[in-house]
Amino acid sequence: MGILRLSVFYATLFNSLYKYQDKLINMIRIFILALISALCPSYSEAKNPPGVMPTTSGELVITFDARIGNKDFALNQDFNIGSQTLNFNKLRYWVSNLVLITVQGTEYIVPDSYFLMEEVDDLNLSGTIKDKMTYPANKRETITLKNVPAGKYKSVKFSIGVDSKFNDNLSLRAGELTIANGMSSIVWMWHSSYIFSSIAGSVKQGAETKDFKVETGLNANYQTRTVDFPAPINSTASKGIVLNVDVAKVFDGIDLIKTPLINAMTAPLMTSVANNQATKAIVFGSETK
Amino acid sequence: MHIIGSVSFVIAVTITACDKNGINPKSYGFLIPEHFPQPIFDTGNPSSREGIELGRMLFYDNKLSANNKISCASCHDPKLAFSDGLQFGSAGVSATPLLRHSPALFNLAWANKGLFWDGGATNLESQVFAPLTAHDEMAQDLDQLIIELNSVARYVSGFQEAFNQPVNIQNVAKALAQFQRSLVSANSKYDRYRLKTKGASLTMEEIKGQVLVKQKCQGCHVGELFTDFDFHNNGLDTDFSDAGHEGIYMGRFRITYDINDLGKFKTPSLRNVALTSPYMHNARFSTLEEVVEHYSSGIKGSVTLDPLLPRNGFKLSAQEQKQIIAFLHTLTDHTFISDQKHFLPPNFEQ
Numbered sequence: 001m002g003i004l005r006l007s008v009f010y011a012t013l014f015n016s017l018y019k020y021q022d023k024l025i026n027m028i029r030i031f032i033l034a035l036i037s038a039l040c041p042s043y044s045e046a047k048n049p050p051g052v053m054p055t056t057s058g059e060l061v062i063t064f065d066a067r068i069g070n071k072d073f074a075l076n077q078d079f080n081i082g083s084q085t086l087n088f089n090k091l092r093y094w095v096s097n098l099v100l101i102t103v104q105g106t107e108y109i110v111p112d113s114y115f116l117m118e119e120v121d122d123l124n125l126s127g128t129i130k131d132k133m134t135y136p137a138n139k140r141e142t143i144t145l146k147n148v149p150a151g152k153y154k155s156v157k158f159s160i161g162v163d164s165k166f167n168d169n170l171s172l173r174a175g176e177l178t179i180a181n182g183m184s185s186i187v188w189m190w191h192s193s194y195i196f197s198s199i200a201g202s203v204k205q206g207a208e209t210k211d212f213k214v215e216t217g218l219n220a221n222y223q224t225r226t227v228d229f230p231a232p233i234n235s236t237a238s239k240g241i242v243l244n245v246d247v248a249k250v251f252d253g254i255d256l257i258k259t260p261l262i263n264a265m266t267a268p269l270m271t272s273v274a275n276n277q278a279t280k281a282i283v284f285g286s287e288t289k
Numbered sequence: 290m291h292i293i294g295s296v297s298f299v300i301a302v303t304i305t306a307c308d309k310n311g312i313n314p315k316s317y318g319f320l321i322p323e324h325f326p327q328p329i330f331d332t333g334n335p336s337s338r339e340g341i342e343l344g345r346m347l348f349y350d351n352k353l354s355a356n357n358k359i360s361c362a363s364c365h366d367p368k369l370a371f372s373d374g375l376q377f378g379s380a381g382v383s384a385t386p387l388l389r390h391s392p393a394l395f396n397l398a399w400a401n402k403g404l405f406w407d408g409g410a411t412n413l414e415s416q417v418f419a420p421l422t423a424h425d426e427m428a429q430d431l432d433q434l435i436i437e438l439n440s441v442a443r444y445v446s447g448f449q450e451a452f453n454q455p456v457n458i459q460n461v462a463k464a465l466a467q468f469q470r471s472l473v474s475a476n477s478k479y480d481r482y483r484l485k486t487k488g489a490s491l492t493m494e495e496i497k498g499q500v501l502v503k504q505k506c507q508g509c510h511v512g513e514l515f516t517d518f519d520f521h522n523n524g525l526d527t528d529f530s531d532a533g534h535e536g537i538y539m540g541r542f543r544i545t546y547d548i549n550d551l552g553k554f555k556t557p558s559l560r561n562v563a564l565t566s567p568y569m570h571n572a573r574f575s576t577l578e579e580v581v582e583h584y585s586s587g588i589k590g591s592v593t594l595d596p597l598l599p600r601n602g603f604k605l606s607a608q609e610q611k612q613i614i615a616f617l618h619t620l621t622d623h624t625f626i627s628d629q630k631h632f633l634p635p636n637f638e639q
Contacts, residue, residue: 129422130430131355169332171414171462179418179458180431186418191544192410267546 061240062143064117068248081248085204092118093197099157103232108149114175115143125182152232160277161196161222203256212260216274223278233287242285249281322475324513328398332412334463339451344468349633352437355382355428364391367631370561376572382428388537390572393565395474402518406554406570407541413466431458474560474625498616508597515559521595522552524588551593560620581610
């Protein structure tokens, strides 16, 4: 019995260690960052006396500004893309594992980094986690990062979707991850996992109109994007960063009239969409001062 | 006492240090049979006695269904190795027969290639949300469930003890996963023979059956767990193109959309197989005799038919079939199906 008790003790101990490991690691990273900045005078700005490390940390707002080309993205409004006219009723995607990278290459890993970006009308989610359920209309384009270590940052790194550790395990909690907002598959289709992105509406070409719904998911389509800034951004002076998300580019090479339904059943098309999201759709927009 | 006398168990507390995120603890609050491999899973849900006990309460609690009339145990009866003995159960809230046969539940700590007949959930922690919410199963409103569980003092304290957190749906999943992983079946007549327990023996017929099972069946029903937990087309049909009911007849294809996975379903364990009729994902066969006859002469060919299966079947003689069935009966674990730790907790009020 002694051994069994010991094992239960270990289980509890490791359970609590496990819960806090991300926080611990981040604290260690921040500590190392501070240590490096203390030891390397080059890290400090020229104005600072050598050897003084910046101790301030502050807020930085990352905006994912949805657009169609140069126009602002909006629901229920016609956009001409090539020979087709698109009208959207839903734009949703998970942004995860945000990392800010300093000019020295040090990474600030944003803790609990799972954010749902979206622009939706009231969504009928009946039959997901309950019989009747409405998700209220919402527009969300910003992520407010708190306690960003002061520094000069050259790029931001993030992923679209949910990494396999969390994607495969709906019982793990982090950030905004939830099975209650319609961005997961918990019943029988696909894997029991998160839907990485979901864009829907109607598409018109000539006399033909079709409803489209384009969704991505599955671990293979989890992709990471690094966006470099044209000039370093000083986190203490800056209010934030705007990233332009060109929704039209998400559909590059896709004919929505021909294939209005894209999901796990159309695996190559789903992968094309995921590639577009990770390689072309999101670029640096501006710095908010 | 006869468990300790006949099979020596080891308690394994393994700490595998350092995946890329740093500490990666794994600890098991259940007993691992000495002839079983180490279970490998990393779901951030180390078992504890409190978690298993909480999961056990939840498993038997009718509150988990929309009409508060059925529990997990309604389709997973411990006396039948947690299967239900039915072809297609209709115990669900809608009383509609399901489209697949209720699987038995044991040795799930080793099932790391996916749950469901098509492997659609990676682990027990994700699997549980499907039966909880599916319209023809428990149809539970998950927000309502948390309210109901919070009205029971035993749960409020139980979640604190197990997870040091209030009642929440993620921990419902974790507790149920812990209970299910604690269901270890390893004390059949075969096991006692295998571990050379004093007085244990198999008959000549059973031993001949064991040799045949090794030769013919253990390509898929591998090792001491008698399953590879993988997905195979075992020749039940020639055509799996019926995409009806969200592809339920297509096998693992409906998950991977890989044409090579058409008609492939998960290998169930041969352990306790005498208790878990009817057989196959669609419960096509009601007796072991029919199952063995299928592999002997009933195999149907198709592109994805498993290469380990001869297209014309194994052509087993009547005597060989009898021997195989005799051996399969030695895999019944009577202590598992009568273990009070697996049953409705004492003093449990619905």
